[in-house]
Amino acid sequence: MILDRFCLQILPEIHHNIKWLDLESSSMKHVLRTAHYP
Template sequence: MHPLPDAMLDRFYSEILPKIHHKIKWLDLEPTSLERILLAANCSNLYEVSLILNKAE
C-alpha cells in the first residue's frame, strides 16, 4: 500500500470530510494522517481508529 497523493488528501480534508464527518464510525489511517484528520472535523460518531503500519521495503 502506498500513501495517497497530497492533492487527494487535501481535497478529502477540505471538501469531503466536512460533508460526511457526522457519518464516520470507523477510520483506517496511516500514522502521518492521524492528527490531521482528527483535527479537521468533529467526528461525533467515531468509535474506532485503526492505524495502518507498513514495513519498509
C-alpha cells in the same frame, strides 16, 4: 493533494456518518485538524 481534498471538502460533509476511519499515522494529524470537537 488527495488528502487535502478529503480533509477540506469531503470529510466535513460526511463526518456525521463515519463510524470507523482507518488511516496511516502520518495522515492522522491532518485529519484531526479538520474536525470540530465539542
